Amino acid sequence: MDKTYRVGLIGCGGQGRAHVTGVQADPRLQVVALADPNREAADKFNTDYGFNAPVYTDYQELLEKAKPDIAVACLWTPLHLPVYRDCAQAGVKAVLSEKPMAPTWGDCLEMARIAEQTGCQLTFSHQRRFAKGNILVRQLIADGVFGEIKRLDLYSPPNLLDCGTHTVDQALSFINETPARWVLGAADTSEVLNWFNVRSECMAEGTIVFQNGVRAHLQIGGPDMDMWGGVRVIGSEGFIEVFWDGNYGQAAVYKQPDWKPPVIEEKSDEHMVGLVRNAVDCLQSGQEPEASYQKALRASEILFALYESVRRRARVELPLTDVLDNPLHALLDAETNN
Numbered sequence: 001m002d003k004t005y006r007v008g009l010i011g012c013g014g015q016g017r018a019h020v021t022g023v024q025a026d027p028r029l030q031v032v033a034l035a036d037p038n039r040e041a042a043d044k045f046n047t048d049y050g051f052n053a054p055v056y057t058d059y060q061e062l063l064e065k066a067k068p069d070i071a072v073a074c075l076w077t078p079l080h081l082p083v084y085r086d087c088a089q090a091g092v093k094a095v096l097s098e099k100p101m102a103p104t105w106g107d108c109l110e111m112a113r114i115a116e117q118t119g120c121q122l123t124f125s126h127q128r129r130f131a132k133g134n135i136l137v138r139q140l141i142a143d144g145v146f147g148e149i150k151r152l153d154l155y156s157p158p159n160l161l162d163c164g165t166h167t168v169d170q171a172l173s174f175i176n177e178t179p180a181r182w183v184l185g186a187a188d189t190s191e192v193l194n195w196f197n198v199r200s201e202c203m204a205e206g207t208i209v210f211q212n213g214v215r216a217h218l219q220i221g222g223p224d225m226d227m228w229g230g231v232r233v234i235g236s237e238g239f240i241e242v243f244w245d246g247n248y249g250q251a252a253v254y255k256q257p258d259w260k261p262p263v264i265e266e267k268s269d270e271h272m273v274g275l276v277r278n279a280v281d282c283l284q285s286g287q288e289p290e291a292s293y294q295k296a297l298r299a300s301e302i303l304f305a306l307y308e309s310v311r312r313r314a315r316v317e318l319p320l321t322d323v324l325d326n327p328l329h330a331l332l333d334a335e336t337n338n
């Protein structure tokens, strides 16, 4: 029989609810405790899902008393690192964290360092990797249906760190996780957004060249996007537009004018089910999860390289070195101080 795992849910807000779909679908998981400083939200969560679990207003108390094997951490971005660190220290075996990794590149690297040092499995909610359409496109690309992949067009609503992480992660999944070679970018800060306690631009643009020579254009927010969040994959023999959620836009295979991508029925709930199941499978097998921190780190490096390019007003070669902060925040702070 499969081992069962004690799960602590940390953060009972919107994404906490999204994760419950995945947690409840996996018979290996048993929710043993909830934590949220908003007691009312946590109590309602407990009642709505019938967990009948103890509720803590301090996640440290959850870690001490409930001793979960797995923590599902659905928290605003600046909390991702400290909560992961505390979970790893408390002996939690796996943390399923919300994306993006962290507000600074240094914090992303620190999360990776802790994961390597402690072996506490760390995954991020790049759940769209589990969309049927995205899985199918990965297969079509591997089968050579579009020929050699030459270019990618990446689109996402604002902002680069919060939403762009999904698009860049999706793009990486289409090119065998090939790291970027260089990034050149621009950011429009005529309006400064603040999402999940992280400031950002209202529009970003950039060029990314990957180590395999694939060239990508990226637009995050702003006018005239010719595609909503997703990636247009352009090969030597055809192209396909794949939205974030795995649904398709236009597609063509040049030598087969009748070709159409197979019709698939996407249910977004299945993305979370796949995300959670894969994390637990990999906890058991020791394999790298599909939504691993290693992959999230590759996407994050591109995002922070673009911000660094804005700061340096120069093309930035990867790997990203000599940067630990959030370069966009440094620029915004410098403007305020002048």
Ligand SMILES: NC(=O)c1ccc[n+]([C@@H]2O[C@H](COP(=O)([O-])OP(=O)(O)OC[C@H]3O[C@@H](n4cnc5c(N)ncnc54)[C@H](O)[C@@H]3O)[C@@H](O)[C@H]2O)c1
Binding pocket: 010, 011, 012, 013, 014, 015, 016, 035, 036, 037, 038, 041, 058, 059, 074, 075, 076, 077, 079, 098, 099, 100, 125, 126, 127, 162, 196
């Ligand atoms: N994967 C996705 O597609 C997706 C979609 C939306 C948001 N997100 C990400 O999810 C994260 C959380 O967003 P959300 O929409 O769930 O926010 P939310 O505000 O709905 O929920 C956050 C919850 O965390 C609680 N909280 C705050 N401090 C806490 C602490 N110290 N310990 C425990 N709980 C605490 C809050 O009281 C709140 O209930 C963000 O980083 C965001 O970028 C991801």
